[in-house]
Amino acid sequence: MASRRDIPPTADTYHHGALREALIAAAETLLREQGLEAFTLRECARRAGVSHAAPAHHFGDARGLLSACAAAGLARLADTMDGYLSLAPAGDATARLRAVGQAYIDFALTNRALFQLMFRRDRLDPQDAALRAAGQRVGDALRDSIDALLAERRLPAAERGQRILLAWSLVHGYVTLVLEQQTGELFGLAADAADSGAAASAMGAELLRLLIDGLARPVAAPGSA
Template identity: 35%
Template sequence: MDQRDHQATGLRERLIDVGVELVTSEGTAALGLREIARRAGVSHGAPRRYFPTHHALLSAIARRGFEEFGSRVPAAMAGPDADDPRGQVRALGSAYVGYALEHPGMFELMFRHDLLDGGGRDGPSGARLRDSTLPMFELLVSLVARCGAGDQPRITAAALWANLHGVAQLWSRGSLPLALDGDPAASLDRLVDAAVDAHLPERRP
């Protein structure tokens, strides 16, 4: 890689870094091309040299979120339930909800596919985003199938995912704490357990 290519790669990564900083501190509404360029110290047209569309840049930012979440999964699933698919589903769900509450801005962006290019139409950034998002769902599908959840594990996994996503969003926005106020059994752990129990068959004795 010559110096010009190295500088281009460095600026491309800097634009993504700034986007990550912005979405973490200020949320998705702050992710305008001009603001990212300003914070990166480049002209407002510079991002277009590396990202053909705004969606492509947002996709590259979101991919960082999927990578960070993905890096947490092995440790989360390596506990005492490592050989129990139901326990692993619960561990994955807890990690998912936990990441959502720790990084609300990034979590929102990661699943705004109306803003992102998950199909790769905008080139390599979109294609890489698709490669980052789908393996996590496929992992959930495989675990659900191992739990004996009927002949449609993908549908069951999708419903469970939607349930967990709703728990994360409603908790982070205060709706669930408000609705469950005064319930001594109310906690995120109990809600994750309830979601898993609602979609997976009961354990066999």
């Protein structure tokens, strides 16, 4: 006979907040196991052990639940950045920018499905307040790190936007190539290798070193040698 702990909670036994979190957790598990294309509210409800109407009651539709899931992912990414920054010297702008970039890379490598969802605007509600707030936290970490580097190296503030875009493009483009298994044959970062995560993280660190070396330099004048 099944014990009480083996029986999934029902909608009636969940606290309101706990049900919301349970549905978000079920959504993340479903994304990780089957991908975004297989995502349904009904399957999330089944996995959470609640009625099929529960997700719609809390999130409205699939877009609402996916937005909540993406918001939770962005918040965790921001927390990861904070953790890496706590280990970087407070007065070293280069080290702090490297910490932000490495956190981004390592989070993506260990949370593939969630990371990919976080940038699928076609499946999310861009006006969702939690999603916007979590995205702001992530963006602020990068912006603050670039601002500190500009100040430390006395670089033009007018180049801020381009340098932010360059930094984001490199780290996001790199992890996307790795997650889409485009880096195996040429760079030895095969997804099925036993140490694939560690190798991809280490390669990311090397790319960040090259990137930040460039970001810390003044832009050469057009036509200069």
